[in-house]
Amino acid sequence: VTALVDRASRLLEQTIDRRNFLGRTALAATAVAVAPLRFLLEPITAQAAICGCAGSSCDCAQRCCDGYTEFCCTITGSNACPPGTLTGGWWKADGSPFCNVNGMPQPRYYIDCNADCQACGCDASGICSPGCVRCGCGCANGNCNNRRACCNLFRYGQCHQNVACVGPILCRVVTCTPPWLSDATCTTALAVDESTAFHDAPCLHAPPPAPPPPPGVHYLKTGRWYLRNELTSGSGDMSVTYGDPRDIPVAGDWNGDGKDTPGVVRGFTWYLRNELTSGGGDISLTYGESGDTPVVGDWNGDGVDGIGVVRNSVWYLRNELVSGNAELSFTYGDPGDIPIVGDWDGDGKDGVGVVRGTTWFLRNELSSGPPEIVLTYGDPDDIPVIGDWDADGRDGIGVFRGNTWYLRNTLVSGESEIQFNFGVPGDIPVAGAWQGGKAGRPGVVR
């Protein structure tokens, strides 16, 4: 294939009309005639000779006019082919300073993300007509300082050879990992363009975005807790500072005195505090893994809350508040469900539940099995919150939406029975018996 590349490249160099893309596109048929593979090979030097500026009125010296395609991260924030594109091919540069290992430059790879032709076919060029793709040719983000996007009708062709037709290159991904290792549709057939070795974009050096939190997990922003003693609109009766940004808040009765107090999970370390005052943790232990969804409940009915984590719909529960292994594990719910915990039947032991969209699946037994209660409540983007709002020994349900609490005591589908405003949008709702007496009361953490 390398020989083929060389041959086709020479052909392109000899015959391409460097002043316009139509010439190149027409040439695609020639390339295909030469190549058994349906792809068009790009003569790199031709690009630099063109000042097309993607139909925009930019200065020829600006990046939009250099013929290359912008990096995807400039457009989407992510150095990955965006939805609606596919990897069409790749090339490499050997002398790039951006892929050093121990000070030694390593190959840097550029992967073209060609727009999907959707339902369109194409002729022998392998390129579908512009009307078939969702993007339009222009400077990326409309900025002359960005390279063009969705303009270049090229296909190196090492990737997705099963796809006969592609659209223009929307954007480029750059990586120090050989493309055939990260994308099984790519082959190792070599294409090289040293002149791209120094192409760069600020977004390529941004720290990777944090992975999305596990289902039901909300991270602290400041570690400030506001707790309220009534199920009415108002502000916090108490506030404490506990936890660091990115901790996961939990609330429970860690010492069995009937009062719930704060805790946080940081990675897989739990810091639990017995007082409703600012201060350090009274208990610290390690349990679970980073990326788990922490849960808290009195699994054995001894009046002291235990801990647990949910990982891919497997629940790992522990009664003892010391580091150790799960005492109980079982599968309940589906991955992506929001885990919840409550004493649905009032026997003093917490059961489990999951919220999936607006459907709640509640189970009293701490084992795999069908839900005993299924109901619909709230909106899909609500944050579920559980508490014994009427202090009858059985937990009710609730959701936090905006800064409004919608609570319900009865575990059947229906409207909220109690409604009030507390907190601000973006707060994390928690519920606990802050004053003892098992009565579930609201709190917000931010």
Ligand SMILES: [Ca+2]
């Ligand atoms: Ca307590």
Ligand SMILES: [Ca+2]
């Ligand atoms: Ca317990």
Ligand SMILES: [Ca+2]
């Ligand atoms: Ca129960």
Ligand SMILES: [Ca+2]
């Ligand atoms: Ca109740």
